[in-house]
Amino acid sequence: MGDKPLLKPPGKWIVGGAILVALTTAAVGIARVAQLQPGEEASAEGQQASETGGRLVTALGRVEPEGEIIKIGAPAGERILRMLVQDGQEVKQGQAIAYLESYPEQLAERDLAKSQLQEAKALLASEQQLGQVQVQEAQTRQAQVSQPKAEQMRAQAATVERLKAELTLAQKDYQRFQYLQERGAISAKELDDRALALRSRQEELNNAAATFAQLRQQLQTDFANATTQVDMARAGTIKSQVQTQVASRIRELEVANARLARTIIAAPQNGQILKVLLREGEAVPLGGSQGGSDGDPTIVEMGNTSRMVVVAEVYETDIRHVKVGQSAMVTSPAFDGELYGVVKQVGLRIGKNDVLDTDPAANTDSRVIEVKIGLANGSPVAQLTNLQVDVVIRPQG
Template sequence: MISLVANAVLAAAVAHTLYSRQTGPTTTGPTQGGTGAAHGDEINALGRVQPSGGVIGVFGPPGDRVVELTVGLGAVVTKGQTLATLSGDPERQLSAAAIDAQIREADSLRAALAKSRDAKLADLTAEVAQERAKADGELALVDGKYTAAAAQESQAVAEMNRLKRIKADGVPISDMELGRAELLVTQARTEMEGARVQKAKAADQRAAADAAADAKRKAIAAEAERALAQVPDESLKTSKRIAEQKIADAAVRAPVAGRVVKVLSRGGDTLSTTPVVQIADTSHMSVTAEVYETDVPRLRDWLAKSGGKPVAVEIDTRVGEGATRPTVRGTVTAEQVAPMIAKNTVFALGPREDADRRVVEVEVKLDDPSSKAVADFIGLQVRARFLPPK
């Protein structure tokens, strides 16, 4: 019995020793006094390594099927690069092509209607010019008649006045001769009046013809406008934009430059609410540290007294041994301290650690060498040591 107890005690001691080597000294969580446990004035907190821009899930349209994944795990991608082809891509392209064909047909129809309108207006213009030329000829003829009648009237009046004058002077003039002179005057004046009436009539006919031509021209234009209005234009353009937007929304492209850090779909998979892949820009890494709520005022006090300078942070990644373990450092500014208290999501490995803590998330931005050192350890649980300003 004593031997069994001794063996049990020995096994517990060995297990404790191994566990202590794996986890190291526990320095997170509150102390008995209510402040964060620290070596001196340091603040210690657990955290996780994350890309500064976060891990971004790239989704596709639910219900579509992956035909081919064009990138693999760890692949470096550029912004806008296609990551996968989908079974619905050809259908979406055909829909856009069909709308393009409808737009071309509508453009051709509009061009044909405009050409027909222009041809009708050209025919009308030629017809009006011909009618005007005919009317001008008739007016010129009437003007000639009127001029000739006016000349005859002038001569007849002069002759009649001469006969009356010499008769008054005593020269014997027969009444028949005088009557014949007066008749010539009357005939000339009658011809003048007839020419004037013809001229007015011709002018009225020309004005009426011009008015009719204008009315016909307006009718041709209105008919063409009605026909053009029935040809779809804005609706087709809107449909085209919708089709293009569907193609853009369905495309599985990298929203940012970075690396593929996780592949969640393969060729043949039907898409749902799960991302196709996850990508991240691992050139800039951070640690999201969960600082205990009672340590946050002290951290904020350090930042306030630092004169705008960041607070230095050392990160224990526990990756590698001895000389191969990278030195990871970062900094914190006041803007990187969250204004909200939440429940912890990172848990210490020790069984005596407080598993239910109230913490404030603090983003620790790592320097370039540190970012490179932990670029392949996204999600790694680490210990952050906040150093007071000197």
């Protein structure tokens, strides 16, 4: 009985040791899941099975701005005259990033074309003002032509009406004298006098009517000529050689502006300068190590770092377990804690892995599919583009 208490301490140590071993084994198992290689998939699948039948998918990934890294290029052979940005600088869409060596020359040509256009416009304005004066002069001549003739026509029309009235009276006198002569009340000579007066009034009326017709025809002719002169003066102000010259100068200025624009490298969108690849005075290479294509190599890399994403390289054998909408966890020694996000896009093309594991025994020639993960909070990695991270994609449900 007295010996029993001596047996209790060894039992407690045995139980405590067993618990410690169990916890250590569990921790090693969890760490092992996060470092699986493609060849270990079959043995680990049972360990990763969830209650909904899905499984965890682990992958290496890289951090990049949403919309990917934008490589801004320039014409091959050009030199950088001025680099206006530096690494980490925020830029707005359309903001100038760099001026090429040909910028001053193209700027001078643009300014020359602009001044020539201004001169042509000033000459055109002067010519149009002169044309307006000519139009007014033609309109004045038109009025001067029509007004006197119109007055003459009104006077002649009054004469015609007066002679018509006199002819009517002469006809009545002749008829009355003819009646009296038939009854012997007057002599034949008196009747002849009335007949002569009647013929005289008729001739006067005919002449007056003819004069009126001539005046009307002359007025129409003169007015038509004056109208033609007005129209010609107006046409001269609408289209002239100077106006054609202005149109040509406008086209020349458009060409000069286009050439000048090609010497200004501008930001295609809002974002942050990630890396300046060329400095002032350096020539733009014919493609090469800086990532540009022949004829348009990259001089600056930029991206929209206000929203960061992770591009996970998932093994082709695991991609069937990845769906849009699944949650993901991202870790790296470069930041504290974990970042969380959601699978936004699953790639459609299988390629070689770009993110290399630091483990020398890792497979460096794996076939992977890129999976894009949108981060709920990308600020911890906003300045860490291309950072290698570890990704765990959780099963749905």
